[in-house]
Amino acid sequence: MYNNIELEKFINKWFSTRNLISLPYQTEALLNVNNVLFTNTLPTVLGACPSAGKTYMTQCFIDYYLTINPKSKVLILAHGTKVLRANFITSINKVK
Secondary structure, X not given: OOOHHXXXXXXXXXXXXXXXXXXXXXXXHHXXXXXXXXXXXXXXXXXXXXXXXXXXXXXXXXXXXXXXXXXXXXXXXOOOOHHHHHHHHHHHHHHO
């Protein structure tokens, strides 16, 4: 687990290298997910209002997680709605 300062640097770099703007609430949400995920065994949920950037936050956190756990794999279970799945795939392809 990165400490919060290292994670914040990672988040800022991840967003800036993709020409995206990282907003303070996004960084705070990812820091909270990091703290809960690595200190609890409880499920962790990243929730935010529509158009808050959840897809990008999720992608950023997956990149972070795979950076510190390179042998791990991530399974993404998208809602049954084709629009949500298509949105996530399109976003992944956009930011690579």
